[in-house]
Amino acid sequence: MTHSNPMMAAQQFVVDEARLLNEARYPEWIALFAADGHYWVPMHGAQQPDPVNHVSLAYEDRILLATRVQRLQGLRAHSLEPGARSLHILQTPQAQPLGGVDWEVYTPFVYTEIRGTVPTTLTGIWRHQLRAKTQGFEIVLKRVDLLNASAAHEMIQLFP
Template sequence: MMAPEDFVAAEAALLDAGRFDDWLALFAEDGHYWVPLQGAAQADPVSHNSIAYEDRLLLQLRIERLKNPRAHSQHPASHSQHVLQRSRIEREDDGSGEVLLHTPFLYVESRGEQQLLLAGSYRHRLVRTEAGWAIRQKRVDLLNAGRALPAIQLFI
Protein backbone atom coordinates (compact mmCIF):
# COMPACT_ATOMS: atom_id res chain seq x y z
CA MET A 1 0.00 0.00 0.00
CA MET A 2 1.33 3.44 -0.88
CA ALA A 3 2.24 5.85 1.89
CA PRO A 4 -0.55 8.31 2.78
CA GLU A 5 1.70 11.21 1.78
CA ASP A 6 2.13 9.70 -1.69
CA PHE A 7 -1.64 9.18 -1.93
CA VAL A 8 -2.26 12.93 -1.56
CA ALA A 9 0.20 13.70 -4.38
CA ALA A 10 -1.37 11.02 -6.60
CA GLU A 11 -4.84 12.46 -5.90
CA ALA A 12 -3.72 15.95 -7.01
CA ALA A 13 -2.17 14.49 -10.16
CA LEU A 14 -5.51 12.91 -11.10
CA LEU A 15 -7.24 16.28 -10.76
CA ASP A 16 -4.59 18.05 -12.84
CA ALA A 17 -4.94 15.38 -15.55
CA GLY A 18 -8.72 15.90 -15.62
CA ARG A 19 -9.32 12.30 -14.53
CA PHE A 20 -12.31 13.20 -12.38
CA ASP A 21 -13.98 9.77 -12.40
CA ASP A 22 -10.74 8.19 -11.18
CA TRP A 23 -10.52 10.92 -8.53
CA LEU A 24 -14.06 10.24 -7.34
CA ALA A 25 -13.22 6.54 -7.04
CA LEU A 26 -10.70 7.51 -4.32
CA PHE A 27 -13.54 8.55 -1.99
CA ALA A 28 -15.01 6.16 0.56
CA GLU A 29 -18.77 5.57 0.23
CA ASP A 30 -19.28 7.97 3.16
CA GLY A 31 -16.64 10.40 1.85
CA HIS A 32 -17.08 14.18 1.72
CA TYR A 33 -15.35 17.08 0.00
CA TRP A 34 -15.50 20.22 2.15
CA VAL A 35 -14.38 23.80 1.52
CA PRO A 36 -15.28 25.82 4.67
CA LEU A 37 -16.33 29.43 4.13
CA GLN A 38 -14.39 30.46 7.26
CA GLY A 39 -11.29 28.44 6.38
CA ALA A 40 -9.39 26.75 9.20
CA ALA A 41 -11.47 28.60 11.82
CA GLN A 42 -14.66 26.75 10.87
CA ALA A 43 -15.33 23.85 13.21
CA ASP A 44 -17.92 21.95 11.18
CA PRO A 45 -19.93 22.13 7.95
CA VAL A 46 -23.32 22.30 9.70
CA SER A 47 -23.22 25.36 11.97
CA HIS A 48 -21.97 27.75 9.26
CA ASN A 49 -22.21 28.01 5.49
CA SER A 50 -19.51 26.41 3.38
CA ILE A 51 -18.19 27.15 -0.09
CA ALA A 52 -18.73 23.44 -0.79
CA TYR A 53 -19.80 20.46 1.26
CA GLU A 54 -20.45 17.55 -1.06
CA ASP A 55 -20.94 13.83 -0.72
CA ARG A 56 -20.20 11.33 -3.49
CA LEU A 57 -23.53 11.94 -5.25
CA LEU A 58 -23.00 15.70 -5.47
CA LEU A 59 -19.40 15.20 -6.60
CA GLN A 60 -20.63 12.84 -9.32
CA LEU A 61 -23.13 15.46 -10.51
CA ARG A 62 -20.38 18.10 -10.69
CA ILE A 63 -18.19 15.72 -12.67
CA GLU A 64 -21.01 14.98 -15.11
CA ARG A 65 -21.52 18.72 -15.59
CA LEU A 66 -17.80 19.20 -16.30
CA LYS A 67 -17.87 16.40 -18.88
CA ASN A 68 -20.96 17.71 -20.67
CA PRO A 69 -19.88 19.24 -24.00
CA ARG A 70 -22.63 21.87 -23.65
CA ALA A 71 -21.38 23.14 -20.28
CA HIS A 72 -21.01 26.86 -21.00
CA SER A 73 -18.51 27.32 -18.15
CA GLN A 74 -16.12 24.96 -19.93
CA HIS A 75 -15.81 26.87 -23.23
CA PRO A 76 -12.84 27.17 -23.19
CA ALA A 77 -12.03 24.29 -20.87
CA SER A 78 -10.53 24.86 -17.42
CA HIS A 79 -7.20 23.33 -16.40
CA SER A 80 -5.57 23.10 -13.00
CA GLN A 81 -2.14 22.74 -11.43
CA HIS A 82 -1.67 21.77 -7.79
CA VAL A 83 1.66 22.57 -6.13
CA LEU A 84 1.94 20.71 -2.84
CA GLN A 85 4.28 21.00 0.09
CA ARG A 86 5.19 17.78 1.84
CA SER A 87 2.22 16.19 3.63
CA ARG A 88 2.52 15.77 7.38
CA ILE A 89 0.70 13.08 9.33
CA GLU A 90 -1.14 14.78 12.19
CA ARG A 91 -2.83 11.73 13.64
CA GLU A 92 -2.86 8.01 13.01
CA ASP A 93 -5.35 5.61 14.57
CA ASP A 94 -4.37 1.98 14.13
CA GLY A 95 -7.67 0.81 15.59
CA SER A 96 -9.88 2.55 13.00
CA GLY A 97 -7.29 2.56 10.21
CA GLU A 98 -7.67 6.33 9.84
CA VAL A 99 -4.91 8.81 9.12
CA LEU A 100 -5.23 12.61 9.21
CA LEU A 101 -2.82 14.49 6.95
CA HIS A 102 -2.07 18.20 6.60
CA THR A 103 -0.76 19.47 3.25
CA PRO A 104 -0.13 23.15 2.38
CA PHE A 105 -0.80 23.89 -1.29
CA LEU A 106 -0.97 26.40 -4.11
CA TYR A 107 -3.69 25.89 -6.69
CA VAL A 108 -3.80 27.49 -10.13
CA GLU A 109 -6.87 27.23 -12.33
CA SER A 110 -6.63 28.47 -15.88
CA ARG A 111 -9.43 29.07 -18.36
CA GLY A 112 -8.74 30.96 -21.55
CA GLU A 113 -6.82 34.12 -20.64
CA GLN A 114 -7.89 34.01 -16.98
CA GLN A 115 -5.91 32.48 -14.12
CA LEU A 116 -6.98 32.00 -10.54
CA LEU A 117 -4.41 31.43 -7.78
CA LEU A 118 -5.48 30.06 -4.40
CA ALA A 119 -3.40 29.05 -1.39
CA GLY A 120 -4.32 27.03 1.64
CA SER A 121 -4.04 23.69 3.37
CA TYR A 122 -5.64 20.33 2.80
CA ARG A 123 -6.75 18.11 5.63
CA HIS A 124 -7.24 14.60 4.31
CA ARG A 125 -8.90 12.06 6.55
CA LEU A 126 -8.00 8.75 4.93
CA VAL A 127 -9.17 5.29 5.88
CA ARG A 128 -7.28 2.10 5.15
CA THR A 129 -9.26 -0.38 3.01
CA GLU A 130 -8.43 -3.69 1.34
CA ALA A 131 -7.95 -1.82 -1.94
CA GLY A 132 -5.71 0.87 -0.40
CA TRP A 133 -6.44 4.31 1.01
CA ALA A 134 -9.84 5.96 0.62
CA ILE A 135 -10.83 9.56 1.34
CA ARG A 136 -13.32 9.84 4.17
CA GLN A 137 -13.03 13.63 4.09
CA LYS A 138 -11.04 16.11 2.06
CA ARG A 139 -11.13 19.49 3.76
CA VAL A 140 -9.79 22.49 1.83
CA ASP A 141 -8.92 25.43 4.11
CA LEU A 142 -8.34 28.41 1.83
CA LEU A 143 -5.97 31.08 3.08
CA ASN A 144 -8.45 33.91 2.47
CA ALA A 145 -11.64 31.88 2.48
CA GLY A 146 -13.86 34.73 3.67
CA ARG A 147 -13.09 37.05 0.77
CA ALA A 148 -15.15 37.23 -2.39
CA LEU A 149 -13.98 34.49 -4.73
CA PRO A 150 -14.55 34.16 -8.46
CA ALA A 151 -16.25 31.00 -9.68
CA ILE A 152 -14.03 27.97 -9.15
CA GLN A 153 -14.78 25.51 -11.96
CA LEU A 154 -12.71 22.48 -10.94
CA PHE A 155 -11.82 20.80 -7.65
CA ILE A 156 -9.31 22.59 -5.44
Protein backbone atom coordinates in the same frame (compact mmCIF):
# COMPACT_ATOMS: atom_id res chain seq x y z
CA MET B 1 3.04 3.28 -5.83
CA THR B 2 2.83 1.03 -2.77
CA HIS B 3 4.73 1.44 0.46
CA SER B 4 5.17 -0.97 3.33
CA ASN B 5 5.28 2.07 5.64
CA PRO B 6 1.66 3.23 6.23
CA MET B 7 2.72 6.83 6.89
CA MET B 8 4.58 7.04 3.58
CA ALA B 9 1.68 5.31 1.84
CA ALA B 10 -0.77 7.94 3.20
CA GLN B 11 1.54 10.73 2.00
CA GLN B 12 1.88 9.16 -1.45
CA PHE B 13 -1.91 8.71 -1.66
CA VAL B 14 -2.35 12.50 -1.38
CA VAL B 15 0.35 13.17 -4.00
CA ASP B 16 -1.30 10.66 -6.35
CA GLU B 17 -4.69 12.29 -5.74
CA ALA B 18 -3.28 15.67 -6.81
CA ARG B 19 -2.00 14.12 -10.02
CA LEU B 20 -5.47 12.76 -10.84
CA LEU B 21 -6.90 16.27 -10.39
CA ASN B 22 -4.10 17.88 -12.43
CA GLU B 23 -4.75 15.42 -15.25
CA ALA B 24 -8.54 15.96 -15.06
CA ARG B 25 -9.10 12.26 -14.29
CA TYR B 26 -12.18 13.11 -12.23
CA PRO B 27 -14.01 9.74 -12.26
CA GLU B 28 -10.84 8.10 -10.88
CA TRP B 29 -10.60 10.88 -8.30
CA ILE B 30 -14.18 10.38 -7.11
CA ALA B 31 -13.47 6.66 -6.77
CA LEU B 32 -10.93 7.56 -4.04
CA PHE B 33 -13.77 8.73 -1.77
CA ALA B 34 -15.41 6.37 0.69
CA ALA B 35 -19.14 5.76 0.18
CA ASP B 36 -19.67 8.11 3.16
CA GLY B 37 -16.86 10.48 2.10
CA HIS B 38 -17.14 14.26 1.73
CA TYR B 39 -15.29 17.11 0.04
CA TRP B 40 -15.50 20.29 2.11
CA VAL B 41 -14.31 23.86 1.49
CA PRO B 42 -15.25 25.93 4.57
CA MET B 43 -16.23 29.59 4.11
CA HIS B 44 -14.15 30.60 7.12
CA GLY B 45 -11.11 28.37 6.58
CA ALA B 46 -9.47 26.60 9.49
CA GLN B 47 -11.61 28.48 12.04
CA GLN B 48 -14.87 26.92 10.82
CA PRO B 49 -15.86 24.08 13.15
CA ASP B 50 -18.35 22.21 10.94
CA PRO B 51 -20.11 22.26 7.56
CA VAL B 52 -23.64 21.80 8.90
CA ASN B 53 -24.14 24.87 11.10
CA HIS B 54 -22.05 27.27 8.99
CA VAL B 55 -22.00 28.33 5.34
CA SER B 56 -19.40 26.60 3.19
CA LEU B 57 -18.01 27.26 -0.28
CA ALA B 58 -18.56 23.55 -0.95
CA TYR B 59 -19.74 20.55 1.03
CA GLU B 60 -20.31 17.63 -1.30
CA ASP B 61 -20.74 13.90 -0.95
CA ARG B 62 -19.84 11.41 -3.69
CA ILE B 63 -23.19 11.90 -5.45
CA LEU B 64 -22.76 15.67 -5.69
CA LEU B 65 -19.14 15.28 -6.78
CA ALA B 66 -20.20 12.86 -9.52
CA THR B 67 -22.93 15.30 -10.64
CA ARG B 68 -20.40 18.13 -10.84
CA VAL B 69 -17.97 15.97 -12.83
CA GLN B 70 -20.74 15.03 -15.27
CA ARG B 71 -21.43 18.74 -15.76
CA LEU B 72 -17.71 19.46 -16.27
CA GLN B 73 -17.45 16.75 -18.90
CA GLY B 74 -20.77 17.52 -20.59
CA LEU B 75 -21.09 19.06 -24.03
CA ARG B 76 -23.49 21.71 -22.70
CA ALA B 77 -21.16 23.20 -20.09
CA HIS B 78 -21.12 26.57 -21.85
CA SER B 79 -19.90 28.38 -18.73
CA LEU B 80 -16.70 26.36 -19.04
CA GLU B 81 -15.86 27.58 -22.55
CA PRO B 82 -12.99 27.72 -22.95
CA GLY B 83 -12.31 24.65 -20.84
CA ALA B 84 -10.93 24.94 -17.32
CA ARG B 85 -7.64 23.36 -16.28
CA SER B 86 -5.91 23.26 -12.91
CA LEU B 87 -2.59 22.61 -11.25
CA HIS B 88 -1.96 21.70 -7.61
CA ILE B 89 1.53 22.29 -6.22
CA LEU B 90 1.95 20.55 -2.88
CA GLN B 91 4.37 20.83 0.00
CA THR B 92 5.36 17.46 1.42
CA PRO B 93 2.28 15.92 3.03
CA GLN B 94 2.53 15.25 6.78
CA ALA B 95 0.68 12.12 7.92
CA GLN B 96 -0.21 11.00 11.41
CA PRO B 97 -2.35 8.13 12.67
CA LEU B 98 -5.76 8.98 14.13
CA GLY B 99 -6.14 5.56 15.73
CA GLY B 100 -7.33 2.30 14.32
CA VAL B 101 -7.07 2.35 10.54
CA ASP B 102 -7.57 6.11 10.15
CA TRP B 103 -4.96 8.67 9.13
CA GLU B 104 -4.90 12.44 8.94
CA VAL B 105 -2.74 14.08 6.28
CA TYR B 106 -1.90 17.80 6.37
CA THR B 107 -0.73 19.30 3.06
CA PRO B 108 -0.11 22.99 2.26
CA PHE B 109 -0.80 23.74 -1.41
CA VAL B 110 -0.87 26.36 -4.15
CA TYR B 111 -3.68 25.90 -6.65
CA THR B 112 -4.09 27.59 -10.01
CA GLU B 113 -7.18 27.24 -12.16
CA ILE B 114 -7.28 28.73 -15.63
CA ARG B 115 -10.08 29.29 -18.14
CA GLY B 116 -8.80 30.68 -21.40
CA THR B 117 -6.09 33.11 -20.31
CA VAL B 118 -7.62 34.08 -16.95
CA PRO B 119 -5.88 32.41 -13.98
CA THR B 120 -7.21 32.14 -10.43
CA THR B 121 -4.66 31.26 -7.77
CA LEU B 122 -5.59 30.00 -4.31
CA THR B 123 -3.47 28.81 -1.42
CA GLY B 124 -4.35 26.79 1.62
CA ILE B 125 -4.16 23.51 3.48
CA TRP B 126 -5.58 20.14 2.48
CA ARG B 127 -6.65 18.15 5.54
CA HIS B 128 -7.45 14.58 4.56
CA GLN B 129 -9.01 12.01 6.84
CA LEU B 130 -8.15 8.67 5.27
CA ARG B 131 -9.37 5.19 6.09
CA ALA B 132 -7.05 2.28 5.38
CA LYS B 133 -8.44 -0.45 3.14
CA THR B 134 -7.01 -3.81 2.15
CA GLN B 135 -5.34 -2.08 -0.80
CA GLY B 136 -4.54 1.56 -0.02
CA PHE B 137 -6.84 4.19 1.43
CA GLU B 138 -10.15 5.91 0.86
CA ILE B 139 -11.05 9.52 1.60
CA VAL B 140 -13.49 9.95 4.46
CA LEU B 141 -13.12 13.74 4.45
CA LYS B 142 -11.12 16.09 2.30
CA ARG B 143 -11.19 19.51 3.94
CA VAL B 144 -9.74 22.39 1.90
CA ASP B 145 -8.93 25.35 4.16
CA LEU B 146 -8.27 28.27 1.82
CA LEU B 147 -6.01 31.01 3.16
CA ASN B 148 -8.47 33.67 1.97
CA ALA B 149 -11.64 31.59 2.19
CA SER B 150 -13.96 34.43 3.23
CA ALA B 151 -12.77 36.79 0.45
CA ALA B 152 -14.83 37.35 -2.68
CA HIS B 153 -13.78 34.79 -5.31
CA GLU B 154 -14.33 34.42 -9.00
CA MET B 155 -16.32 31.26 -9.69
CA ILE B 156 -14.17 28.26 -8.81
CA GLN B 157 -15.03 25.62 -11.41
CA LEU B 158 -12.78 22.73 -10.42
CA PHE B 159 -11.44 21.31 -7.15
CA PRO B 160 -8.84 23.27 -5.13
